[in-house]
Amino acid sequence: MNFQNQNPTTPPPFYGQRSITDQTNAVLKRVYVRMFLGLLISAFCAVGVASSPVAYNFIFGNQLVYWGMFIAMLVMAFTIPARINKMSTGTCLMLFALFSALMGCSLASIFVVYKLDSIASTFFITAGLFGVMSIYGYFTKSDLSKMGTFLSMALIGLVIASVVNIFLASSTLGWIVSFAGVIIFTGLTAWDTQQIKQLAALNLEPSMADKLATIGALNLYLDFINLFLFLLRFLGGSRD
Numbered sequence: 001m002n003f004q005n006q007n008p009t010t011p012p013p014f015y016g017q018r019s020i021t022d023q024t025n026a027v028l029k030r031v032y033v034r035m036f037l038g039l040l041i042s043a044f045c046a047v048g049v050a051s052s053p054v055a056y057n058f059i060f061g062n063q064l065v066y067w068g069m070f071i072a073m074l075v076m077a078f079t080i081p082a083r084i085n086k087m088s089t090g091t092c093l094m095l096f097a098l099f100s101a102l103m104g105c106s107l108a109s110i111f112v113v114y115k116l117d118s119i120a121s122t123f124f125i126t127a128g129l130f131g132v133m134s135i136y137g138y139f140t141k142s143d144l145s146k147m148g149t150f151l152s153m154a155l156i157g158l159v160i161a162s163v164v165n166i167f168l169a170s171s172t173l174g175w176i177v178s179f180a181g182v183i184i185f186t187g188l189t190a191w192d193t194q195q196i197k198q199l200a201a202l203n204l205e206p207s208m209a210d211k212l213a214t215i216g217a218l219n220l221y222l223d224f225i226n227l228f229l230f231l232l233r234f235l236g237g238s239r240d
Helices: 020-051 053-060 063-082 089-113 116-139 145-168 171-200 206-235
Strands: none
Touching (some): 053 063, 053 089, 145 171, 171 206
């Protein structure tokens, strides 16, 4: 999505004469609200599927359904940012909500694998770590772009290592991947927050500002979910 073509010198009609800080905070508020709603949708769907043997078996007992859902999420994760300029704000929000619902359904298995108290404690630890890094990304004066580029490359390596370990089933490699995942998504949380803040300060049209809020929510949502899942591998208490 090309936010850079906006003219930052003319007071934006959407914000009137408010300061740049007010502009930024207005967008960021929507980002965090939508991210929270996405997490809420995911939580309801995860609990709902885990509580229903029929729904759980339909998803996890059917490879076609499970992988179809996974592919659909993967397609949406790339399609929403790539085609954002051609989407309406409503369509963008609807796809984000659908993505959150599918993600929640796919996470239902954690309630079968891990104890409920360990899931809850890991969630709150994730929320605390995420909050600290997001605050850092917002307030830091340092340019995090180089770190973000490095972490993006490291993320590609993480995905490759994860795929390789599906076939190797190495517990050692699994722990290394999990540790790297925590580091990578902790850093990406700060970088994504800084990027959203910088883009939010531009002179954006109302629809563009709203789309930025949805894309920003999606990015931070993914940071949170991945950070939670990697931490759960360390902190989660197995039911076995």
